[in-house]
Structures are given as structure tokens and as C-alpha cells.
Amino acid sequence: MLHAHVTTPKLVIAWLSLLFFTFISFGASRLGLGGWEIGIALGISVVKSLIVLFIFMHLVEQRFANRLIVILTFLFIVLAVSLTSTDPLTRRTFPPRPDPAAHPYP
Amino acid sequence: MSEATIDADLPAVDPRGAGAEEPDYLRAETSVRSWLLTKDHKRIAIMFYASVIVFLMLGGLFALILRTELLTPEKTIIDANTYNQMFTLHGVTMVWLFMIPAIPGAFGNFVLPLMLGAKDLAFPRINLASYYVYALSAIIMLTAMLAGGADTGWTFYVPYSSTSPTAVSWMGVGIFVNGVSSIMTALNFIVTTHTLRAKGLSWHRMPLFIWSIYGTSVIILFATPVLGMSLTLVALDHSFGLGIFDPRYGGDPVLFQHLFWFYSHPAVYIMMLPAFGVISEVVCSFSHNPPASYRAIAYSSLGIAFVGFFTWGHHMFVAGMSEFDAGIFGALSMFVAIFSAIKVFTWVATLRGGSISFATPMLYFLWFLFLFVFGGMTGVAVATQSLDVHWHDTYFVVAHFHFIMVGGTLTSFLAAAHYWFPKMFGKLYDERVGLLTSVAVFIGFVFTFLPQFLLGNAGMPRRYYSYPEQYQWLNVLSTGGAWLLGAGLLLTLANLVIALKWGRQAGPNPWGSRSFEWITASPPSKHNFESTPLVERSAYEYDLPEEVARARVPAR
Numbered sequence: 156m157l158h159a160h161v162t163t164p165k166l167v168i169a170w171l172s173l174l175f176f177t178f179i180s181f182g183a184s185r186l187g188l189g190g191w192e193i194g195i196a197l198g199i200s201v202v203k204s205l206i207v208l209f210i211f212m213h214l215v216e217q218r219f220a221n222r223l224i225v226i227l228t229f230l231f232i233v234l235a236v237s238l239t240s241t242d243p244l245t246r247r248t249f250p251p252r253p254d255p256a257a258h259p260y261p
Numbered sequence: 262m263s264e265a266t267i268d269a270d271l272p273a274v275d276p277r278g279a280g281a282e283e284p285d286y287l288r289a290e291t292s293v294r295s296w297l298l299t300k301d302h303k304r305i306a307i308m309f310y311a312s313v314i315v316f317l318m319l320g321g322l323f324a325l326i327l328r329t330e331l332l333t334p335e336k337t338i339i340d341a342n343t344y345n346q347m348f349t350l351h352g353v354t355m356v357w358l359f360m361i362p363a364i365p366g367a368f369g370n371f372v373l374p375l376m377l378g379a380k381d382l383a384f385p386r387i388n389l390a391s392y393y394v395y396a397l398s399a400i401i402m403l404t405a406m407l408a409g410g411a412d413t414g415w416t417f418y419v420p421y422s423s424t425s426p427t428a429v430s431w432m433g434v435g436i437f438v439n440g441v442s443s444i445m446t447a448l449n450f451i452v453t454t455h456t457l458r459a460k461g462l463s464w465h466r467m468p469l470f471i472w473s474i475y476g477t478s479v480i481i482l483f484a485t486p487v488l489g490m491s492l493t494l495v496a497l498d499h500s501f502g503l504g505i506f507d508p509r510y511g512g513d514p515v516l517f518q519h520l521f522w523f524y525s526h527p528a529v530y531i532m533m534l535p536a537f538g539v540i541s542e543v544v545c546s547f548s549h550n551p552p553a554s555y556r557a558i559a560y561s562s563l564g565i566a567f568v569g570f571f572t573w574g575h576h577m578f579v580a581g582m583s584e585f586d587a588g589i590f591g592a593l594s595m596f597v598a599i600f601s602a603i604k605v606f607t608w609v610a611t612l613r614g615g616s617i618s619f620a621t622p623m624l625y626f627l628w629f630l631f632l633f634v635f636g637g638m639t640g641v642a643v644a645t646q647s648l649d650v651h652w653h654d655t656y657f658v659v660a661h662f663h664f665i666m667v668g669g670t671l672t673s674f675l676a677a678a679h680y681w682f683p684k685m686f687g688k689l690y691d692e693r694v695g696l697l698t699s700v701a702v703f704i705g706f707v708f709t710f711l712p713q714f715l716l717g718n719a720g721m722p723r724r725y726y727s728y729p730e731q732y733q734w735l736n737v738l739s740t741g742g743a744w745l746l747g748a749g750l751l752l753t754l755a756n757l758v759i760a761l762k763w764g765r766q767a768g769p770n771p772w773g774s775r776s777f778e779w780i781t782a783s784p785p786s787k788h789n790f791e792s793t794p795l796v797e798r799s800a801y802e803y804d805l806p807e808e809v810a811r812a813r814v815p816a817r
């Protein structure tokens with residue numbers, strides 16, 4: 156992969172697929188999937204960022220050492236998101252909190 | 262070491278240090294313009310140095326006002342609103358304008374290229390830009406202070422920060438800009454370490470300071486963007502009521518705390534790792550001994566940088582986070598102690614069998630060791646949930662983090678200020694006065710913060726303007742200590758400023774160190790080394806006689 160060059164047709168294809176995924180995430184947000192929505196939206200944005208990184212930012216042309224940075228960055232985002240989301244997901248170990256959003260002015 | 266190690270054909274080395282025949286960086290050019298537009302890492306370092314000292318004094322002034330207010334249970338000198346703004350300004354100034362940039366900006370910039378045998382950082386222009394971005398951030402924060410300040414504390418917790426009538430958004434912008442500056446510096450350090458090491462200078466020959474600056478830079482790159490983003494969101498919430506964190510509109514305030522501490526816990530290591538680096542250099546130089554385990558010190562910096570990212574939730578035990586998450590974070594937090602302990606034991610073991618000279622930096626090492634170990638153990642204590650519920654938001658926490666942050670960063674900043682003083686300015690400071698002011702700083706420090714552990718344990722909350730009578734005597738002790746600390750710092754500054762003008766000339770290597778920055782003349786010439794040196798030894802070969810050690814890094 157060291158010399159995989161990013162050519163104009165590839166850029167166009169990447170751009171079209173970004174548009175495609177944008178429509179998909181819009182569509183998914185209208186389906187009313189409840190808790191799945193966040194997961195799907197995150198999944199789609201991961202795919203989109205990978206396209207941007209590898210094609211538009213020319214990461215496919217790089218050595219592994221340089222890609223490693225991106226991989227690590229990605230792992231850090233996974234860390235932040237996963238430990239943060241285990242919090243709301245496991246908050247039910249106690250009686251559910253009052254939801255201030257439902258009653259904004261007590 | 263035996264004669265046999267002395268090669269017959271060692272190149273001749275200028276006893277005045279490499280580059281001594283050229284004018285030094287301070288005198289190479291003298292116009293104001295040559296300073297303001299300089300791309301020389303050494304001059305940029307001096308600019309950072311001067312600025313962080315100004316902000317240390319400003320933050321210190323705020324602190325003294327706070328402490329003086331707390332001298333009596335009710336109003337002493339300022340009203341409650343001013344008090345709230347004052348502790349915010351104190352925190353913001355100290356964290357973002359002093360502690361984070363201090364050691365990397367002033368000493369990292371100065372010695373990192375020298376230690377690597379490089380002529381400058383990889384991106385000299387970005388380096389200059391990072392100074393001006395830092396200055397810009399300071400200006401933005403200062404105008405925010407004049408435009409009504411902020412009264413949220415340095416943590417900007419929502420929901421209060423999204424409704425506070427003060428200039429929260431503007432302050433957030435200032436911190437955002439400040440983050441840009443640290444990212445620029447961090448990137449520059451990383452690239453420089455990768456690409457500009459002198460010939461022969463492998464990763465395991467580098468001075469330990471570089472390892473810690475490198476670790477710091479990695480944390481900055483991963484953590485600082487998260488802070489910028491979260492504060493931008495707070496500013497948007499505050500200015501436009503977007504409701505991202507504001508529960509009135511369905512936002513989640515605990516989410517803000519997750520994001521904030523995902524930066525701010527690692528940020529404490531952004532402040533501490535450079536301190537560790539300084540301490541490692543000081544310990545080896547003044548015990549004239551190689552580190553007991555080079556790798557243990559080097560790798561534990563990376564280890565701390567890594568596990569520091571897994572522990573942020575320990576700031577949120579009582580914030581409404583789930584019990585499950587709190588359990589995970591409590592357990593993960595304990596791992597940090599392992600790497601810190603590795604460091605402490607290795608430093609102490611380094612002293613063994615060394616010939617120790619008790620100069621001022623070494624004294625600061627002792628203070629550092631005491632404060633860091635004491636503060637670190639209270640950290641493990643507050644990371645224990647059952648205890649934290651009792652201590653949370655009391656003065657105990659204030660004492661914990663001041664012990665470790667101020668104790669760690671300030672003592673090592675002062676150690677560095679004395680240790681590299683001869684290198685930076687070519688003069689020697691007065692050693693007796695140095696030792697004396699160092700003792701004053703330490704005693705002042707202990708009197709300021711030790712009573713706060715007791716206050717917190719007795720239940721005095723932090724960030725309160727008034728308190729019941731029975732807390733007064735401890736507060737009086739603490740305030741007295743603060744004034745002593747302030748006086749000690751001013752005297753330290755005076756000692757160094759006097760030495761700047763009247764100090765004795767320092768040779769290239771007054772401490773007999775083996776680290777590479779001491780190969781150049783003091784102060785170094787504008788381009789450090791005329792040509793890239795060839796490094797044939799590690800930075801700690803104290804078993805070689807000094808002339809041989811110097812010749813092993815021929816800077817021709």
C-alpha cells in the first residue's frame with residue numbers, strides 16, 4: 156500500500172460516498188430507532204472520517220508509523236466515548252434519576 | 262575509570278564550550294526587533310520565561326487576596342462576588358498561563374534542542390507563533406477579567422457556567438486559544454525529537470528530560486482538543502442557549518464533566534511530567550551518578566501519559582455518575598500510583614553511591630520528593646470512593662492538588678530556574694541565598710497547605726467566602742504560610758535577577774553534568790553548535806573523566 160496514489164477519480168468516488176453516507180445518517184435519524192440511533196450515527200461517522208483521513212488526507216500513501224498516530228487517536232476517541240457512555244447506560248443501578256428535561260421548571 | 266578508555270585521538274575540545282568563539286545568543290543581536298521577530302528557540306524560551314513569571318506573580322497576587330480574605334470568618338477585604346471571581350482568575354491564570362506552559366515553554370524550548378545537539382527546533386516559525394498565540398490567549402483572558410471576569414471556578418461546571426452573568430464565553434475563548442499554543446509547541450517538540458537528534462544520539466542515549474517533554478507533548482496532542490471542544494460548547498450554551506449541557510433544555514451536565522476531565526485529568530500530567538524531567542536531570546547531575554534505571558524513568562513517563570487517560574472519572578464520584586462507572590474509575594486510578602512509585606524509587610536509588618553536592622536545585626529535589634509523595638498518597642486516598650464522599654469539595658481536595666501540582670510544578674520550576682541559570686545566562690547565582698530562599702519557600706508552602714488537609718477533614722467546604730468561627734485558627738496559619746511563600750518567591754526572583762547582573766561568570770559546565778546541553782558555551786552561541794555533533798555516549802556517563810566525556814561529543 157505504500158505507493159497507493161490518490162487520483163482524481165478516487166477523490167470523486169470518495170466524495171460521492173461521503174454524500175451517500177450523509178443521506179444514510181439522515182435517513183437513519185428519521186426511522187425512530189431509539190437507543191440504536193447513536194450507535195448507528197457513530198458508526199457512520201467513523202466510516203466517513205476514515206474516508207476523509209485515508210483519501211482526502213492522503214493517509215493511504217503514508218508509512219505505517221504515520222498511520223499509527225491515527226490509529227492511536229482513534230483508540231483514544233473510543234476510550235472517551237465508551238467509558239463515558241457506560242455511565243448513562245449503567246446509571247439504572249439506582250432508582251432512575253428525575254429527568255430535569257421533562258420538567259424544566261419545578 | 263581506567264586510562265584505557267581514553268582514546269589517543271580524541272578531538273581537541275574548546276574548554277570554553279562549543280561555539281564560544283562566536284557572540285552568544287543574548288548579544289548576537291540587540292535590537293528590540295531582533296527579539297520580537299526572533300526564530301531562535303533560546304530567545305523564544307526567554308520570552309516565555311519572562312511571561313510565565315509575570316503570570317505566576319499575578320496568580321500569586323490573586324491567591325494572596327483570597328487568603329487574606331479568609332483570615333477572618335466574615336468579610337475581611339473583598340465582597341463575596343469578587344471572591345468568586347478571584348478564585349476563578351487565580352485558577353485560570355495559574356493553570357493555563359503558568360503551570361502548563363512554564364517548564365515546556367521556558368526550559369523545554371531552551372534546552373531541548375541543545376540536548377539533542379540540534380541548531381533549533383524543527384519549526385522555528387511555529388515556535389515563535391506559539392509564543393504569540395500564548396500571548397494572545399493571555400490578552401483575551403485578561404480582557405475577560407476586566408469585562409466582568411468569570412465566577413465559575415477553573416472547572417467551568419455547567420449548569421452554572423451556562424447561566425452565570427459573567428464573561429464565561431470570552432474566558433472560554435481565551436483558554437481555547439491557549440490550547441492552540443500548547444498544541445503548536447507539543448507538535449514542534451515531537452517532530453524535533455524524531456528528526457533532529459544529533460548523529461549517534463539514539464533514543465536510549467537521550468537525556469531523560471526529553472523523554473518527559475515527549476510524553477507531555479503526546480498528552481497535549483490527545484487531550485487539549487477535547488478541552489477546546491468542551492469549552493466551545495459551554496460558550497455556545499452560555500451565549501446562545503443551545504442546551505448541549507444545560508439540563509433546562511435537555512442537556513446533560515454530567516457529560517460536560519466527562520469531557521472536561523478527559524482533558525483535565527491528563528492535564529495534571531501535562532504539568533507534572535515536565536517536572537519529573539527536571540527532577541531526573543537534577544538528581545543525576547547533583548549526585549554525579551547515572552540514573553539507577555534509565556529505562557524505568559523513561560518508560561514510566563510514557564506509562565503515566567497512558568494510564569493518565571483512564572482515570573478521569575475519579576473527579577465525578579459524587580456528580581451523579583453511575584455506581585458501575587465510578588467503580589471502574591476508582592480501580593483504574595490506582596494504577597497511576599504504580600508508575601509514580603517507580604519514578605520515586607528510581608530517583609532515590611540514583612542517589613546511592615553517588616557523590617552528592619547540596620546545591621539549591623538538589624534542595625528543591627528534596628522538597629519535591631516530600632510534597633509529591635505526600636500529595637500522591639492523598640491522591641490514592643481521595644480516589645477511594647468511600648473517603649472521597651467525605652472529602653469531596655472540601656479543603657482536603659484543595660490541599661491534595663496544591664501539594665501535588667504546586668508542590669510538584671513549582672519546586673521543579675525553581676529547581677530548573679537554578680539548575681539551568683548558568684547555561685541560560687552564563688552567570689552563577691549566590692548559592693547561600695538560593696538555599697535560604699528555597700527553605701523559605703518550603704516552609705511557607707507547608708504552612709499554607711498542611712492546615713488545609715485538617716480544615717477539609719473537619720468539613721470546611723472549598724470555594725466558600727465565610728466560615729464558622731472554629732475554623733479560624735487553621736485559616737490564619739494557612740494565610741500566614743501564603744504570605745511567607747510569596748515572600749520566599751520574591752526573594753528567589755531577586756536573587757536570580759541580582760545574579761544576572763553581578764553574578765560570577767559560569768564556565769560551560771559548572772555542575773560537572775554529563776548531559777549534552779553543557780557541551781556548549783554558557784550562554785550558548787546563536788546557532789548552538791556550528792555543525793551537528795556526533796554523539797558517542799549517553800547523557801549520564803559519570804564514570805568517564807570529564808574531559809573524555811566532553812570529547813565523546815565533539816561539537817565541531
Ligand code: HEM
Pocket residue numbers: 416529530532533575576594595597598637639640641642643644645649652653654658661662665666
Ligand atoms: C500527578 C499528580 C496529580 C495532580 C497534579 C493532581 C491534581 C488534582 C487536581 C487539580 C484536583 C482538583 C480538581 C478540582 O479542582 O476539582 C485533584 C483532585 C483529585 N485527585 Fe489528583 N492529582 C494528582 C495525582 C492524583 C493521583 C495519583 C490520584 C489517585 C490515585 C488522584 C486522585 C484525585 C481525586 C480522586 C480527586 C478528586 C477529589 C474530589 O474532588 O473529591 N490525584 N487532583
Ligand SMILES: [Cu+2]
Pocket residue numbers: 525526529572573575576
Ligand atoms: Cu484526576
